[in-house]
Amino acid sequence: MAPSDQIRTGALPAPEMLRQYVDRIERLEEEKQALMADIREVYSEAKGHGLNPKIMRQVIKLRGLDKQDLQELDAEIEVYRSALGMI
Amino acid sequence: MAPSDQIRTGALPAPEMLRQYVDRIERLEEEKQALMADIREVYSEAKGHGLNPKIMRQVIKLRGLDKQDLQELDAEIEVYRSALGMI
Numbered sequence: 001m002a003p004s005d006q007i008r009t010g011a012l013p014a015p016e017m018l019r020q021y022v023d024r025i026e027r028l029e030e031e032k033q034a035l036m037a038d039i040r041e042v043y044s045e046a047k048g049h050g051l052n053p054k055i056m057r058q059v060i061k062l063r064g065l066d067k068q069d070l071q072e073l074d075a076e077i078e079v080y081r082s083a084l085g086m087i
Numbered sequence: 088m089a090p091s092d093q094i095r096t097g098a099l100p101a102p103e104m105l106r107q108y109v110d111r112i113e114r115l116e117e118e119k120q121a122l123m124a125d126i127r128e129v130y131s132e133a134k135g136h137g138l139n140p141k142i143m144r145q146v147i148k149l150r151g152l153d154k155q156d157l158q159e160l161d162a163e164i165e166v167y168r169s170a171l172g173m174i
Contacts, residue, residue, distance in 0.1 A: 013137070021133040025126055025147060032122045039115045046108040050100070060109060060116075 012018055043053040062070060081087050099105055130140040149157060168174050 017136060018133075018138055018143075021129060021138065022143065022147060022150075024129050025143070026150070028122055028126045028129065029147075032119060032126070035115055035119045035122065039112055039119070042108060042111050042115065046105075049104060051105055051108065056105075056109065056112070060112060063109075063113070 043056065046056060047053050062073070065073065078087065130143065133143060134140050149160070152160065165174065
């Protein structure tokens with residue numbers, strides 16, 4: 001077998017290390033999944049109280065923007081909607 | 088103004104409730120962002136020890152499958168790669 005055939009095909013030098021990293025990541029991913037379930041639950045509760053989750057998601061995304069960026073975005077969206085006869 | 092013009096254009100019946108739901112969701116989203124930063128950090132540490140984060144992500148996705156589903160997926164991927172001259 002030529003040396004180049006061996007590149008990246010052998011065993012890992014420290015397979016135990018890989019396993020430990022994967023375990024850590026999977027634990028964190030589980031916590032993330034649990035949080036995502038909590039978030040869905042809050043949206044679902046809000047929906048039960050007559051709020052619209054789709055609109056909430058949209059508005060929450062926008063809340064990261066400062067006032068000026070938000071005004072610019074709103075103005076730009078209006079231009080595009082107007083150009084497409086959507087206003 | 089015709090009644091239909093008023094649909095969905097008035098104030099929310101309970102704006103304070105909306106604010107509370109949004110606060111709860113934003114707190115949970117912050118926790119989620121923090122976890123995602125932790126996960127990136129672990130991948131970055133693994134990379135510093137010579138592991139390949141792209142391959143790790145790919146393999147971690149597959150770990151959710153049971154043995155038989157994994158074998159079927161592997162076989163199917165091989166069929167597709169073979170059909171495209173990638174083996």
